[in-house]
Amino acid sequence: MISIPTVTLNDGVSFPQIGLGTYNLRGADGSDAIVAALESGYRLLDSAVNYENEREVGEAVRRSSVPRDEILVTSKIPGREHGRTEAVQSIRDSLGRLGLERIDLHLIHWPNPSVGKYVDTWRGMIEAREQGLVRSIGVSNFTEEMLTELVEATNVVPAVNQVELHPYFPQTALRAFHDELGIRTESWSPLARRSELLSERVIVQLAEAHDRTPTQIVLRWHVELGSTAIPKSADPARQRENADVFGFSLSADEVAEISGLERGRLWDGDPLTHEEM
Ligand SMILES: NC(=O)C1=CN([C@@H]2O[C@H](COP(=O)(O)OP(=O)(O)OC[C@H]3O[C@@H](n4cnc5c(N)ncnc54)[C@H](OP(=O)(O)O)[C@@H]3O)[C@@H](O)[C@H]2O)C=CC1
Numbered sequence: 001m002i003s004i005p006t007v008t009l010n011d012g013v014s015f016p017q018i019g020l021g022t023y024n025l026r027g028a029d030g031s032d033a034i035v036a037a038l039e040s041g042y043r044l045l046d047s048a049v050n051y052e053n054e055r056e057v058g059e060a061v062r063r064s065s066v067p068r069d070e071i072l073v074t075s076k077i078p079g080r081e082h083g084r085t086e087a088v089q090s091i092r093d094s095l096g097r098l099g100l101e102r103i104d105l106h107l108i109h110w111p112n113p114s115v116g117k118y119v120d121t122w123r124g125m126i127e128a129r130e131q132g133l134v135r136s137i138g139v140s141n142f143t144e145e146m147l148t149e150l151v152e153a154t155n156v157v158p159a160v161n162q163v164e165l166h167p168y169f170p171q172t173a174l175r176a177f178h179d180e181l182g183i184r185t186e187s188w189s190p191l192a193r194r195s196e197l198l199s200e201r202v203i204v205q206l207a208e209a210h211d212r213t214p215t216q217i218v219l220r221w222h223v224e225l226g227s228t229a230i231p232k233s234a235d236p237a238r239q240r241e242n243a244d245v246f247g248f249s250l251s252a253d254e255v256a257e258i259s260g261l262e263r264g265r266l267w268d269g270d271p272l273t274h275e276e277m
């Protein structure tokens, strides 16, 4: 079994350096895939109300041989459930679907600035944490300005900001801001959804030099940046490949070479304009 090292979040919780994305893992196959990941060493699962797979995630947690306390389950509040009381209710509903007594990390999925309720939603998340419904609270797709607004309004710094991050979009400025505030960066679509990234010359050459796969080079780059990547794979062998990135390292020059692939967001996911309900 692979042992995935952890870091400590700003609320004292131990947080794995690699987790499993679960977007599109649904039904019996989805649940089997999540069990396989837990059995091979994954301890962090990333779900959301909008993935419509909280039942499968909860079932996988119960079916696996891993003790519940060792697993961190993440879910996210969708845009249509923004607001202070709505957030608490959304979390209760997620708990019901998951069949769990506590969610380990809960995030605001998208800020949806035109709706104007993310600060109230954050207040609801703080209440949910006080009520013991969730352990850690954080956000996703938040900009520097939005993070500042949350902290100024509530004095509570999110534990995590989960954002689009891969070698085509390294998020250098936002990561530096996270470091200043003590927010853990989490990378969504860390493999750029298996686009041409994995056949980029620099990635293939580094894979040959380190006797690793291109995917492992990309995921080790996330580790070197200090961001928790949550690659999604339905395949147990690829899940193991993705988690097995702690037996080698990349030099600062190699990290910089990979970051040189920067060209911007791959999808239309600018949180100032992209909204999801
Ligand atoms: N907060 C947010 O707004 C967002 C959050 N997310 C989260 O981030 C997670 C990961 O992002 P996602 O968009 O799924 O994309 P990823 O970058 O994780 O890429 C997933 C794709 O890569 C393939 N893949 C995985 N491992 C390998 C491998 N070793 N070799 C070759 N191909 C591989 C998968 O196929 P296969 O399954 O067949 O292995 C799948 O097609 C999501 O599942 C979700 O949990 C994603 C988007 C937005």
Ligand SMILES: O=C(O)C(=O)[C@@H](O)[C@H](O)C(=O)CO
Residues within 6 Å of the ligand: 023, 048, 267, 269, 276
């Ligand atoms: O996967 C997620 O968490 C999302 O927010 C997705 O909706 C993502 O933005 C997407 O797949 C857009 O096509």
